Amino acid sequence: MVTDPLALQVTAELFPNGISRYAVGGLLVGLGTVLIYIGTGIPAGASTFLESTLSYVSDQSRFQRYVGSRDWRVVFTLGIILGGLAFAATVQSGLVTSSLYEPGTTGQLYEVAGVTLWMTEVQPWRLFLGGILVGIGTRIGKGCTSGHGVCGVGSASKTSLVGVVTFLTVAIGTAQVVAALGVSP
Amino acid sequence: MSDDRHPLFKPLIFVGGIVFGFGLGFSHMARPEVVLNFLQFDDLGLPFVMFGAAIVSGIAFALLPRIRDAAPLTGDRYERRLKPFDRNVLVGGAIFGVGWGLSGICPGAAYASLGVGNVTILWALAGMFLGAYAQGYWRSRSQARDTAVTGAD
Numbered sequence: 001m002v003t004d005p006l007a008l009q010v011t012a013e014l015f016p017n018g019i020s021r022y023a024v025g026g027l028l029v030g031l032g033t034v035l036i037y038i039g040t041g042i043p044a045g046a047s048t049f050l051e052s053t054l055s056y057v058s059d060q061s062r063f064q065r066y067v068g069s070r071d072w073r074v075v076f077t078l079g080i081i082l083g084g085l086a087f088a089a090t091v092q093s094g095l096v097t098s099s100l101y102e103p104g105t106t107g108q109l110y111e112v113a114g115v116t117l118w119m120t121e122v123q124p125w126r127l128f129l130g131g132i133l134v135g136i137g138t139r140i141g142k143g144c145t146s147g148h149g150v151c152g153v154g155s156a157s158k159t160s161l162v163g164v165v166t167f168l169t170v171a172i173g174t175a176q177v178v179a180a181l182g183v184s185p
Numbered sequence: 186m187s188d189d190r191h192p193l194f195k196p197l198i199f200v201g202g203i204v205f206g207f208g209l210g211f212s213h214m215a216r217p218e219v220v221l222n223f224l225q226f227d228d229l230g231l232p233f234v235m236f237g238a239a240i241v242s243g244i245a246f247a248l249l250p251r252i253r254d255a256a257p258l259t260g261d262r263y264e265r266r267l268k269p270f271d272r273n274v275l276v277g278g279a280i281f282g283v284g285w286g287l288s289g290i291c292p293g294a295a296y297a298s299l300g301v302g303n304v305t306i307l308w309a310l311a312g313m314f315l316g317a318y319a320q321g322y323w324r325s326r327s328q329a330r331d332t333a334v335t336g337a338d
Contacts (some may be wrong), residue, residue, distance in 0.1 A: 025211040026213065081297065101211065104213055119302060154241075171283070
């Protein structure tokens, strides 16, 4: 079979790190969601943890509605953190290698006790200010990239599809403006 | 939904979280730079993560209600994730979008990012809790005001 050089070139430009790490990672994210759904019937999103955890320390009525789910949401989040660490200790550290994984060159790698860890170079003010807006927006907008983007879209929910299109469009615009202003990283 | 849940309830949530977080690490969504690269059209990989995950969960959401009535660990019925649409979805989505576009970080990916060693992400997590608290404070107040008004009728 003759491969089309134009198609290859376009792929290399649009996907400089290949597609497989994204596709495999996405399948695993979906699998984690499915495991929880099969056992519990819960389509779990990641952002309610912010409000449900605040119910431990705040009496505001808005947070108290999440008292019933706050414990398992802490467990879910601890699992996500540990999953990230498991990835760092295996694939990121080079202990497990796969042709499906493209390492990439962003940020900084450093080592602690034989585990290769990774740190961002995106400036703290961007993370902090962005975090505040994400915290406000995800709770007012009823979901985040996992709640709307994975569980909601997976449910073919019109609300979630509108939510995803909204935040994706605005995020692209914002990132373009921020980059055009010369903010980097 | 109470304390008499199945003893495997939390362990299963934990394992699901680990697989979820590992996937976020593997896909590099735990790296804000990679998300920002997508939003700036330098690397279009991100939709493969979000829609790949949505397809996998979508298959389960469609099939399970036909196989079983209720989930074994909770007795809850298998239902899709459907939320009512109102203006908040657009307003909140837009605010979320500005934050996501500025920082390259969203809640699930931020937790996983801490796991891959990105201690700088604590700035984003602190911001998220602050933002979630601010809207919760404000909405608790406006809700209390609304009930006070309707109660006076």
